[in-house]
Amino acid sequence: MYDVIIIGSGVIGATIARELSKYNLKTIILEKEFDVALGATMANSAIVHSGHDPIPGTLKAKFNVLGNRMYKKMSEELDIPFLECGGMVVAVDGTQIEELKQLHDRALKNGLKDNEIRILNQGEVRDMEPNISDTVKKALYLLTTAVTFPWEVAIANIENAMDNGVELSLETEVLDINKDKNFKVSTTKGVFESRVVINAAGIYADKVSNLLVKSNYEIKPRRGEYFVLDSDVNLVNSVIYPLPTEKGKGVIATPQYHGNVLLGPTSDYVDLDDKTKTSEEGISYIRDEISKTIKNVPFNKVIRSFAGSRATSTRNDFIIEETDVKGFINVAGIDSPGLTAAPAISKYVTDLVGKRIKLTKKNDFNPVRRVTRINKLDTEDLNELVKRDDRFGHIVCRCENITEGEVIESIHRKCGARSVVGVKMRVRPGSGRCQGGFCQPEVIKILAKELKIDPMDINYNKSGSQILNESTKGEAK
Ligand SMILES: Cc1cc2nc3c(=O)[nH]c(=O)nc-3n(C[C@H](O)[C@H](O)[C@H](O)COP(=O)(O)OP(=O)(O)OC[C@H]3O[C@@H](n4cnc5c(N)ncnc54)[C@H](O)[C@@H]3O)c2cc1C
Structure with missing residues (x-):
């Protein structure tokens, strides 16, 4: 019998697990895949956004700004790569300058401080970013924008949670959930019982919720495709955003911690089956859009393309709430900026757990994780x-x-x-x-x-994905 079951081992399940491991609780993460973090957490821009663009008053705005402020400490404790490169939203021509000023005001409303944002003139932008398009007139500089390594954010949080007593069960797909006195969660590896269940199932969160209580939202996969440039290309020093639109933050040039530059993402609603597929249209869209903000993009230096899908909800905001069934907590619709918001979301969810189970702090919680590099x-x-x-x-x-x-x-x-x-x-x-x-x-x-x-x-990424078929040398079988 567990106190808490977390469904899903993406960055949301992972950070919640670590936060809960600070308390005297028996917690387990159930993950349907062969490994952790193979959902949206595996394929995104890796940006720790400042919080300049969410609509003021939304959970996205709140947790984005709070999460951004928590990232450096978390990264130091858990030995997670963290690149404090800053970012800029560029006005690609004179007609966008007014919108840029409005974005500056929105950033302040979301809680960014005066000394964390600034409008740069054309000369300043060029000095900082020599490859910026010649048409760019001004930019909104975002001092607190950073870049992380998303896989490691999830893995490090889970490793540290496990060091502090949390259990993990992989290849354990949740198939049904019932509540009597406690929750009974039926999976491909048997039934797990708990007092609280946290649904952090990403793109499948509505389906998981429906197993117990009809969810008042739907999740629609919104795919983002990318190019990765070779690490010898020195294209940008900071994260370069276009002005946001109703489709999202737009096609961004993002320097990665390990030296590559990421170009993307697109933003298209797709069927679940297509959630990680790249397309010819997506790739040409990225080429066209990125050429509006950056010049001299060496497309011959692309080493990979990939795609991931955001878990966009029909409620157009993060959904972080206890349902009508007491103790069943949805953490759903966590599309962008979920990676940034994760540490702040994990604290909020822990407070929700605290309403059902009395939380007492562990004396021996170890916040530190180290790896050899x-x-x-x-x-x-x-x-x-x-x-x-x-x-x-x-x-x-x-x-x-x-x-x-x-x-x-x-x-x-x-x-x-x-x-x-x-x-x-x-x-x-x-x-x-x-x-x-x-x-x-x-x-x-x-x-x-x-x-x-x-x-x-040996599998490539999941059971049944073996790479080798037979020996090519030695005795034939
Ligand atoms: C293209 C793109 C770009 C993005 N860029 C950024 C960015 O730059 N900055 C930022 O802050 N955010 C960004 N995001 C958002 C961020 O990636 C997500 O918010 C975050 O990864 C969501 O994490 P999650 O744990 O909720 O979901 P996931 O990582 O998808 O994890 C959910 C997990 O639940 C498991 N699961 C599902 N159903 C079951 C079941 N029945 N039983 C057991 N396990 C189950 C899945 O296998 C999966 O491992 C981006 C997202 C995308 C797709």
């Missing part, structure tokens, strides 16, 4: 490390400089990697220019050795 070590420390364990001197991924030691660590940490994508999400082999051409066979070998299974049985 050889790229962060100076030569002396790296030499020391390699002397202790020479697997940290054996490069597996040449593009991103990732060692065998780091891959092995990612497999043996709490909530460790079990698939090729799982390793990529945790330590990034396969994220560089060759996109896994060189390192993937190495990663398969290491996974097989560490998990003590046949290389043929």
Whole structure:
């Protein structure tokens, strides 16, 4: 019997799990996939938005600004990459200057401070961003805009939650929910009981809610497609936004923590089956739109395209509330800026849990998580490390400089990697220019050795997604 069941291990379920792990509670996360964070958390722009564009008075506005202010501390505690690059919304021609001023006022209404935003003139914009389009006249500068690494935000929160006692059950799809005295959550791995259930099922949150109580909202997948540029392209220093429209924040150029630039996303309502598909139209739309804000975009340096879908609700705002069934909490419709808002949402949800269960703080909560990153070590420390364990001197991924030691660590940490994508999400082999051409066979070998299974049985990202079919050398079978 658990105190709390969290359905979903995206960034929302993950940050809630960590927040709850500060209290004397028995908590479990149920996740239907083979690994954590394979939903919207896996495919987004990675921006920790300032909070300049949500409609004032909405939950999005409130939790965006609060979440942004919590990110640096969370990132330091959990060793999550955090790039304080700032951002700017550009007026692509003179006709947009009035709108830019209105956005400045909206940002202030949302709680940004005077010294966190500023209108820049054309010369200032050019000095900061040499590749900005010649037509850009002014920009709204956003000092507190930053960039994170979304996979690691979720994984780090779950690892730390697990270090503090939270349990995780993967490949556990919630199929039904009933309430008698307590909740009975039926899954593909049996029935779990709890006093509180938190529905953080992303794009499926309406369906999960409907299992118990007819939800008063629907979730519509809104797809965003992207290009990734090679890390040797020095295109922008800060996040470059166009003016927002009713479709969202528009096509953005975002410098990533690890050196690439992301161009996108699009914004199109799609069927669930198409939620991660890229399209010819999407890709040409990005080319056209990005060329309005940035010049000299080297499209020949694209190393990958991908797509993810936002869980946009018919209520047009985040839905974070207890339902008519006491103890069943919906955390739904968490589209953008959900990644930014997650730490603030997790505190609010914990307060909702506190209305049903008396919360007492743990004395021994450990807020810290650390991982080995050889790229962060100076030569002396790296030499020391390699002397202790020479697997940290054996490069597996040449593009991103990732060692065998780091891959092995990612497999043996709490909530460790079990698939090729799982390793990529945790330590990034396969994220560089060759996109896994060189390192993937190495990663398969290491996974097989560490998990003590046949290389043929190593999955790409889920059960049944094995990459290898048969040996090409040695005796034919
Ligand atoms: C294109 C795009 C760009 C974005 N850009 C940004 C940005 O730059 N900044 C920002 O702040 N936000 C951004 N967002 C929003 C952000 O990515 C999301 O708000 C956030 O990832 C939502 O997290 P989540 O945990 O709610 O959902 P998810 O990550 O989708 O997690 C939900 C989980 O629930 C699981 N699940 C579903 N049904 C069940 C079931 N029946 N049983 C068990 N498990 C189940 C799923 O498998 C999944 O793992 C963007 C989103 C997209 C798609």
